[in-house]
Amino acid sequence: MRTLISGGTVVNSGGGFAADVLVEGETIAAVTAPGLAAALGVTADRVIDATGRYVLPGGIDAHTHMEMPFGGTASVDTFATGTAAAAWGGTTTIIDFAVQAKGTSLLSAMDKWHEKAGGHCAVDYSFHMIVSDVNDTTLKEMESCVAAGVNSFKMFMAYPGVFYSTDGEILRAMQKAREIGSTIMMHAENGIAIDQLVAQALAEGRTDPVYHSLTRPPELEGEATHRAIQLAAVTGAPLYIVHLSSRQALEAVTTARDTGQNVFAETCPQYLFLSIEDMARPGFEGAKFVCSPPLRPADHQLDLWRGLRTNDLSVVSTDHCPFCFVGQKELGRGDFSKIPNGMPGVEHRMDLLHQGVVRGEISLSRWVEISATTPARMFGLYPRKGVIAPGSDADIVVYDPKATQVLSAETHHMNVDYSAYEGMELIGKVETVLSRGSVVVDRGSFHGREGHGEFLERDLNQYLL
């Protein structure tokens, strides 16, 4: 099957240029001057007219939680529904977190995630491992994970008694990561101190959703981020701070990067577009926005946008972890600490970040870089993914920068009963999406197939000094 995408503006992380893209089977065969393929008599089985459109590498969401058991319940998107929703929004690769529960092995966790995802994904996928039980067996198993194409390991300084690791355990895992060339990903919040603040708030009757944010102050994210960075410096391990939400944490990352340490960070759309004001909405509405780290006062957003421009924040992922309002978020009525932590978002990352382009916060090429190219490089998928170039997978988004849309739970495709961005008007919309050469979304219709998505074995972080 040969497809010609003609007349568009190809946008890679290096910039945009007028070009046609020729797809042969599952990969990009050529990126040519406009009209050249046709002038040379090359015929195509399918021609996609991209006049007035951007032609982008498919987005890579490096942080999702499909079917994740958490807070006494489980996130509601399956790999089938979540990857279909991702495709609708122009994301053609997800990297999900396989969870090692305490007392179980890393490899059994990976097997379990293969069982959940295998044969169900609409787009390509890979895994990071969540390490929550550091012992000699786990450390040895990290080597086997790398051999199986999973070379990034998330640890938690938050959630004591669940995923939490002590500084000593983190140090040991970082030493191992350094030895085997892996990256440690860190949920950096001081969970021990937070638990005290939570207990105090509940004892004083402060039980509304907004106290989820007020008991997780940004200083405790900044402190944990700094501590993780120091542990990484001592061990020499590369460190990637996940879902960074605050100015304080960004300062710690910026200082480390200025001294040349292998420290990287991602933020998420919810921290760029939503704030603690949303958590303080009347009644129990704020529960929809409970995630960790929590939403911050709106003035943090300016710092995060600046961090994206200066590359102190290198990636935007969603931390997609959807729980329905009815029956799941409601578990925390009268006790905010029982609200399952997480928000839906896998479908809207590309569109929301495009608003940054529209508003002049980031350039067109930076949009592509933070949503596709850098995650591909950071997690060992480049140049198979993250770029429109000959030889790369034909994961391609035809994007209409002038179309408008209004986000709503009525129209989204995620398997969750609310939208965190209900009623938000956006400029720009995904028009056509190809995953390895197959059209999965086209002008409002879904053509994808459960099981089309393949597991991606990943290589090393390509940013390491």
Ligand SMILES: NC(=O)NCCC(=O)O
């Ligand atoms: N972020 C969040 O609230 N839920 C998902 C789990 C995590 O990433 O910590």
Ligand SMILES: [Zn+2]
């Ligand atoms: Zn986390």
Ligand SMILES: [Zn+2]
């Ligand atoms: Zn997460």
